[in-house]
Structure formats: structure tokens, C-alpha cells
Amino acid sequence: MKHKWLRGCAFALALCAAAARADTYPAKPVTMVVPYPAGGATDVVARAVAEKLGTAWRGSVIVENRAGAGTTIGASAVARAAGDGYTLYMTTSAHTISGHIYSKLNYDPVKDFAPITLVTKVPLVLVVNPSVPAGNLREFLAYLEKQGDTVNFASPGNGTAQHLSGELFKIATHTAITHVPYRGDAPAFTDLAGGQVQMMLATITSALPLIHSGKLRALAVASGTRVKALPDVPTFGEAGMPGFEAATWFGLLAPASTPPALTQRIYQDVSRIVDTPEMRERIESLGGEVVNSTPQAFAAFMTDEQAKWGKAVKVSGMAVNP
Known part of the structure; x- marks a missing residue:
């Protein structure tokens, strides 16, 4: 009985300690890891959230760009970090794709992370x-029938939604386009605008400035409905290719050892920021759909994403060596 009493006391003390950490958090700068270079869509969303969090917490939230290997470099660093709330991870749908295409990962995309919130979903645009x-789009498909084997499509890296969606586009159109991976959106757009590659299924968030400036031409949005940020660009269905939809998302994770009380505290603070008219307008102006989910809803969403992208990888026959 004494041992059971001691174990019960230890458990209660642990819960109290976790709650105390949540109450006093943060007591020092927080790092938000982004698995892409600065300037890309994920970086834009992360910095918008980090700026407001820093103000709310009266401290610093530092965005750290750790790009490469289809987001697995950044994910690996976060998985090994202490679960004390001082290392957060703003990632994308690539996180639920990586386990299906990389044969060797030194972390588990599900078990090694604690979901905090799904901030937004963003359709891709061709x-x-x-x-x-x-x-x-119809003219582009006709062009691909004749010149497809000379056309290259860019992505911000192997294992991203943009990469996998491009592979599925290749299958759907029965063309021979070639994938060219980059280390993030910014270098991919540089070569796309320069003509070194010809096409990309890009996040609307990162592509908007180049579309508006005329450096890129938008042909179709991979969504069921048109988006506010590009009202004149038709959906794939409207443009003659029904059923083709693709989107990425931006969500906040922490190391799995982060106490639930602390993840809940972070979620509540992020949720209040994302739910402000200013942030909602900003996300929608970038082509995003505000989600702002709870940790539990985000966990369920990621489970569905794991299954969806696993099927997509199998259909595409794609494999990537680490």
C-alpha cells in the first residue's frame, strides 16, 4: 500500500509540475523551427504567428530555418529536442508524406511529435x-501532349505535397514531365521565373507575388472552389480537368514529450492570434483557409493525412532514397 501511495504522490506531483510549467511559460526565448528556407510559404505563415506570439508572451519567438531532405532535417532536430515548450515546429503536409517515401528516418512522424494546432490549409495552383x-489549362495540356518530355516541374523538395501532387498530375495527364526538386519555394520560383523549369504546382501563399507581378502565369487552382486571393483563376474542374484537387497545410507541432497541459496552453495562445480579424484576413489574402483546430482535431487530421498520402505514394510508384 505504501508503494502505491508513493507512486500516486509522484504522479500527482508530476501533474502539478507540468501545470506549473504551463503557468510560467515562457520564461525564455522560444524557437520555432521551419523546415524550409526563408521566404517560402511556410516561413511566411510561421513568421506571422511568431511575431504575434512574441507580443502576447512579452518575449521572443525566433524562427529558425532548417531546410533540406523534404523537411526531414528540421523534423529530426525537433524530434530530438526537449519537450519543454521552447522548441516548436511549423510544418506542412510533407510531414505526413515523408514516412511513406523515405526508407530510413531516425524519427517517427506520428509518435515523436505532439500536435498543437492546424493553422491553415492552402490549395495548390498550377x-x-x-x-x-x-x-x-486546356492549351497547356495540349502543349504537354506535344512537348511533355521536355517540360520540367519544380517543387520545394522531395516529399513535399507539391512534389507528390506533380507526380499525380503527371499520371493524370499521361505525360512525361520531369521533377526537379529544390531546397524550398524561393529557389524553385527563381528558376521557374527564369525559365530553367516550366511549371510548378505551388502553394498560393508563396506564388501570389509572382503571379501578380506577371513573372508567373496561373492556369488553375487545385481546389473545389475558387479562392478569394485569385478570384479570376478557375479551378481545375472549371478549366477542364475535373477531380484534380491538391492542397498543403501549415500546422504547429512540438516534441512528443511536451506535457499536454503545455501544448494546450500554447494552442490556446495561438488560437486567439489566428482567430483575430487581422490574422484571418492575412491568411485568406494569401490564399489560405483558416482552420485553427484543437490539438485533438489536429491529431485526427494527421492520421487521415497519413492514410491519404500513403495511398497517393503507392499509386504514383514514387520512392525517394534518404
């Missing part, structure tokens, strides 16, 4: 270099 002789 963009091409303006020199491509196609003003709409």
Missing part, C-alpha cells in the same frame, strides 16, 4: 513560366 505557349 503556375507556368510566361514563355510557355499556353494561356489556360
Whole structure:
């Protein structure tokens, strides 16, 4: 009986300690790891959230870009970090894809992370270099029938939703386009605008400035409905390719050892920020759909994403060596 009493006391003390940490958090700067270079869509969303969090917490939230290997470098660093709330991870759908295409990972994309909140979902948009002789999707598909084996499509890295969606686009169109991976959105867009590659299924968030400036031409949005940020760009269905939909998402995770009380505290603070009219307008202006889910809902969503992308990888026949 004495041992059971001691174990019960130890458990109660642990719960109290976790609650105390949540109450006093944060007592020092917080690092938010982004698995892409600065300037890309994930970085834009992360910095917007980090800026407001820093103000709310009266401290610093530092965005650290750790790019490479289809987000697995950044994910690996976060998985090994202490679960004290001072290392957070703003990632994308690539996190639920990596386990299906990389044969060797030194972390588990599900078990080694604690979901905090799904901030937003963002449809992908098909963009091409303006020199491509196609003003709409039908003309582009006709162009691919003749020149597909000379067309390259960019992505911000192996294992990203943009990469996998490009592979599925290749299968759906029965073309021979070639994938060219980059280390993030920014270098991919540089080569796309420069004509070194011809097309990309890009997040609307990161592509908008180049679309508005005329450096890229938007042909279709991979969504069931048009988006506010690109009201004049048709969906794939409207443009003649029904059923093709693709999106990425931006969500906040922490190391799995982070106490539930602390993840709940962080979620509540992020949720209040995302739910402000200013942040909602900002996300929607970038082509995103505000989700702002609870940790539990985000965990369920990630389970569904794991299954969905696993099937997509199998259909595509894609494999990537680590």
C-alpha cells in the first residue's frame, strides 16, 4: 500500500509540475523551427504567428530555418529536442508524406511529435513560366501532349505535397514531365521565373507575388472552389480537368514529450492570434483557409493525412532514397 501511495504522490506531483510549467511559460526565448528556407510559404505563415506570439508572451519567438531532405532535417532536430515548450515546429503536409517515401528516418512522424494546432490549409495552383505557349489549362495540356518530355516541374523538395501532387498530375495527364526538386519555394520560383523549369504546382501563399507581378502565369487552382486571393483563376474542374484537387497545410507541432497541459496552453495562445480579424484576413489574402483546430482535431487530421498520402505514394510508384 505504501508503494502505491508513493507512486500516486509522484504522479500527482508530476501533474502539478507540468501545470506549473504551463503557468510560467515562457520564461525564455522560444524557437520555432521551419523546415524550409526563408521566404517560402511556410516561413511566411510561421513568421506571422511568431511575431504575434512574441507580443502576447512579452518575449521572443525566433524562427529558425532548417531546410533540406523534404523537411526531414528540421523534423529530426525537433524530434530530438526537449519537450519543454521552447522548441516548436511549423510544418506542412510533407510531414505526413515523408514516412511513406523515405526508407530510413531516425524519427517517427506520428509518435515523436505532439500536435498543437492546424493553422491553415492552402490549395495548390498550377503556375507556368510566361514563355510557355499556353494561356489556360486546356492549351497547356495540349502543349504537354506535344512537348511533355521536355517540360520540367519544380517543387520545394522531395516529399513535399507539391512534389507528390506533380507526380499525380503527371499520371493524370499521361505525360512525361520531369521533377526537379529544390531546397524550398524561393529557389524553385527563381528558376521557374527564369525559365530553367516550366511549371510548378505551388502553394498560393508563396506564388501570389509572382503571379501578380506577371513573372508567373496561373492556369488553375487545385481546389473545389475558387479562392478569394485569385478570384479570376478557375479551378481545375472549371478549366477542364475535373477531380484534380491538391492542397498543403501549415500546422504547429512540438516534441512528443511536451506535457499536454503545455501544448494546450500554447494552442490556446495561438488560437486567439489566428482567430483575430487581422490574422484571418492575412491568411485568406494569401490564399489560405483558416482552420485553427484543437490539438485533438489536429491529431485526427494527421492520421487521415497519413492514410491519404500513403495511398497517393503507392499509386504514383514514387520512392525517394534518404
